[in-house]
Amino acid sequence: MHELSIARNILELVDATCHEQGYSGVETVRVNVGKASGIMTDALVFAFNCAKDETLSVNATLEIHEIPVGGRCRECNSDFISQETIVLNCPRCGGAAFEITTGHELEIFELEVDG
Ligand SMILES: [Zn+2]
Helix, strand or coil: CHHHHHHHHHHHHHHHHHHHHCCCCEEEEEEEEECCCCCCHHHHHHHHHHHCCCCCCCCCEEEEEEECEEEEECCCCCEEEECCCCCCCCCCCCCCCEEEEECCCEEEEEEEECC
């Protein structure tokens, strides 16, 4: 299960950060997850809650912020944001010469700690 290994990675990273900064526990772990990352957010929360025992995140809540898929089109020179998980054509001009610039993220962006 893909999401379980991701959850474990997040928990390890949080533990490492806490040890480094001298925090004793975490209340909230906020992560950015891109819509095109292929990660199922429900499954990730479930996996996080299953795997958090015996880590410093044992009492923590995982908060997921979904990042929409966005790109830059080389044909009409515009930036776009899509509500779809997969973008096949530029939503403005229908062109196929574009690059995806957001939507593949998986990153921890904030920890709320106990102190
Ligand atoms: Zn375009």
